[in-house]
Every structure is written in structure tokens, then in C-alpha cells.
Amino acid sequence: MVKPKKGRRIGGSASHQKAIMANLAIALLEHNRIKTTHAKAKRLKAVIDKLIGLGKKDDLSSKRKALSMLRHNRKAVKKLFDEVAPR
Helix, strand or coil: CCCCCCCCCCCCCCHHHHHHHHHHHHHHHHHCCCCCHHHHHHHHHHHHHHHHHHHCCCCCHHHHHHHHCCCHHHHHHHHHHHHCCCC
């Protein structure tokens, strides 16, 4: 019998949760500050840490991975690699 994984659930399905995290990450990168719930912020921290790690590598495969995680938002990826990761 398949049992669901334990942990915080934000949206309905897994794809909905993934979309919420991607949208929050894009908003955070674009505006440098967002207003959200405590639970979403805790989940978002892990996503942003992974993205910053990719930004520090600064190679083509890292850019492609970040682009797919950020739903092909080129503006957010450019800001991640040019401004956020070098800090």
C-alpha cells in the first residue's frame, strides 16, 4: 500500500505545490521581498538555497536547471546569476 510522505502540504497536488514554490521563488527574485505565510516561507527557503547554489556554479547546466525550476522565466534566472548569487 502506498502511503503519502509526511511533511508540510501547501497546495493540493504535487504539481500544484511545485507551481506555488516556483511562483514564490520568481516573485522573491524579482522583488527581493514578498509577503507570504510562515509555512510557505519555510518551504521556500529550501528552494531558494538550491537556486543560489546553482547560481554560484555559474555554468551552462546550472543555468538550464535553474531555468526549469523557475518555469522558464529568463528575467528571474538572469537576476539570480548576475546579482543574487555573487553576493
